[in-house]
Amino acid sequence: MFKNIKNDLPASIVVFFVALPLCLGIALASGAPLFSGLIAGVVGGIVIGALSGSQIGVSGPAAGLAAIVLAAIGVLGYKSFLLAVVLGGIIQFLFGVLRAGIIGYYFPSSVIKGMLTGIGVIIILKQIPHFFGYDNDPEGDFAFFQVDGENTFSGIINMFNNISLGATIIGIVALAILVLWDRVLVKKARIFQIIQGPLVAVVLGIIFYVSTKGDGQFAIAADHLVKVPIPDSFDSFLGQFSFPNFRAITNPEVWITAFTIALVASLETLLCVEASDKIDPEKRVTPTNRELLAQGTGNVISGLIGGLPVTQVIVRSSANVQSGGKTKLSAIIHGFLLLISVVTIPALLNKIPLSVLAAVLLVVGYKLAKPSVFKSMFNAGWKQFLPFIVTILGIVFFDLLKGIGLGLLVGIVVILIKSYQNSHFLHIEDSGNGQNRIKMTLAEEVTFFNKGAILKELDRLPEQTYLTLDVRNTRYLDADIIEILEDFSEKAKKRNIDIKLISERGIVENPDSYIGFFKLRPKTN
Template sequence: MHYSNPFKNFKNDIPASVVVFFVALPLCLGIALASGAPPFAGLIAGIIGGIVVGSISGSNIGVSGPAAGLASIVALAIKDFGGLDNGGFEILLVAVVMSGVIQIVLGILKAGIIGYYFPSSVIKGMLVGIGVIIISKQIPHFFGLDENYEGAWDFFQEDGENTITEILRIGEFISPGATLVGFIGLGILLLWNNVLNGKSKVFEIIQGPLVAVVVGIIYYVLTMDAGYWSISTDHLVKVPVPEDFDSFVGQFRFPDFSQALRGDVILVGFTIALVASLETLLCVEATDKLDPRKRVTPTNRELIAQGTGNILSGLVGGLPITQVIVRSSANIQSGGRTKMSAILHGFLLLASVILIPTLMNKIPLSVLAAILLVVGYKLAKPSTFKQMWKAGWRQFIPFIVTVVLLYFNFLLGVGVGLAIGIIVTLYQSFQNSHFLHATQSNEDGRNEVKMVLAEEVTFFNKATILKELDNLPQNTFLELDVRKTNYLDHDVIEILDDFKEKAKNRKINIKLISERGIIENPDSFLEFFKLRPIQDKFKFKR
């Protein structure tokens, strides 16, 4: 698999890394808070996730760091191991190191293929659900209501409140200063996205989120003594500020390996490894769909990269790491092209902790909330709901169930959505077998490949078809025969449509053979298989 030169797209990657940095900073601190861990542990995980995992990973646009989905597991483990101040965190770090070793083993055993078996309706539901959660969770920060960072995405919170009740209380506790600067920041972002981008190279290099943050800092400094319009320090970023070098070094905590053979520690290690691997593989599948260049991330290499990051994070006092959809989508939407944007965001986190923690602590949370509101909207656009509705009930039901349940619990939403997707597919395909048949010949020096799709092709065939297509060499003539196919799953059609773009870059010519005739290099597989004349043969049901 060919990956672009990471230094080639600095003009795109540097602005994207700044956006990801501003998204990641409060989330690193918030996830540490939700996990019952020291704030510095979240920053360590963010730094290692950016620099180390970003360097080893084969993903061009994925960004790794501490994950909200693991916050409840980590918090419970620290408590069970004795508490934060009684050695519980140091024992947890042993489990984090163990989880990294397990992930590397999973990568070597090629377990990364699991990610390909999630239906696209569930993946899209996960993306939209995350977008809805981001929007709802940031509204209290935008209006200066919530004084705690958002770390756990759970609907029900430890303080007895839930997302909806907090939003309903905004009118009682609204902070005028935080709200005003939040709207100013949101206005700057919309101005940059809808008007200024493309007007001049200056607006491409200096991104809207950076301007919004600078304006937010200036507003806070100028209104510190303004009373009604000032912003309370409770509504600012809170990066740990060491007094000297010794106090900085003292923030690092190290695993207590004397407890490594305890059964409960080993169990937590396996739990973190499995949950982190699943979240990572889901994120990989989702970000590859969002990638405008339709590049494919090697999942086994990703597990090895995540495992390496978790080993190092555990050794120096950091939280467990996964690839994270919030940071990754912010990276994509900000124009990130290569892994350098993820790596640079890690260095920015490191620099902010060492060089300018005091300046970081002047950033209003409402400005960062405005950045995340834009990210959330781009993930949960109303047009996506409309698109999935038009795709038919077999796509819409797993999609909407995932969106709704994800709002209450991440793993519950994905798990139930997957179960419904499997039931729907089994209902459709239980009578027929499914396979992919490929024959290859070389005549007159030209590389020719013929693929004959089976009578019944479902999303269970995604991994096989994707692997065969990605393994095709450059300058190949692909003959795709669908004359025997009675049912072609929507997920497989999407794979073919995505491959169409890759084929152009790899000089692969496609000949589609169907009962309706022969088409050279079809413009859109999605449109082709929706045509009424072919439905009689395909029995293609939306």
């Protein structure tokens, strides 16, 4: 595990700086105590990182669950909600035992690529206000309609009247450092590979905040800084942990919330696993059932000690990959960094400007949504580009799961259209002796989706036609299609259409029964 620590340690630092504001922001957007987001981040890093089979995936509190959590806390109260998190984790564990992890493989590649790109676009859009010091919307609120009553684009528009000069200056400096580090310095000397650009940007951000604190023009207000809870004593630190109300186990609302958390968290995790595997430079494949077992265990532990529900998170996973992370050690170390820093240096963390962390996330977002990705998907043809772009628009204007659902729906429609078009091949051989000779070759699989296309072609056949129907390559023929052929054989007699049926078994002229013929066909593997 430790042979790649030279890559994993720097990557874990970057993931730590990405995860810290997201843990706090998602907790705030969920209407939960801020400390609950940090608990979920620590559990996601250490516990799930150790148990998961993913080498580059990073888990933590998920923005996709924020709306569900907010509603559940309002109905159940926080301690009963924690019981729902524990039960949801147990249900997830059972999903893993029942091998439900295969579900993630049934999503088209174009939708998964759209998910990655859409996350990149939404990261950029959401971080622009933070970059300029407009922090009304908490970090981690990735929904189009924000918790501050605005939407993604109105937040950007309102930013122009609320720009913080100090936050903007250090944000621009941080972004310049990150770009310079990634494009130039890292190739010049090994020291720039060991010391990561995000760490330098954060240190400079703290120095800038401290040095300009008394300056009215360039000072960064407390609203534009990280806000980690600071306990007064060890007892007050322990007091931040909450425990489930097990007496609410008979409450039906608790079980409904538990199943909702289990289903949404499992689906989001499986989709993120599929996406993170695609950006893994070594193209390793994560065992999905083991991932559900790990996520379920993590949610049980998180719920027992007062944390939010946990899923694998593509924002952190992509930051891990782009920072050079090689193994799960990166995720585990990031969890320990969260734990140690929250316990030992919360006051120092609260001096980090959010605009600096926004610069880090802007780089992550750009790497996910490069213009070259749009170009390559466009060049792949409309069947790939349409589900891809619909997924992106759905994520930007709704949320992650709705965007994926819309992309999947479009992908299914595309499949149906192509199935309709490819059900058969019609070839006009020649015309002679007053009789048209037409050959129709059916596809390997012909289902009821193809009814319309085949029926249309048969009805268009003129009288005095000699139709050759070739089914030698057909391995599955739906009963609906056989029924169409049966009906057509009656019409053919009235229209003087002769039918020659060619199959593996031979040639049949004007067959009386297609049903009997296909029932007698030998089964093929």
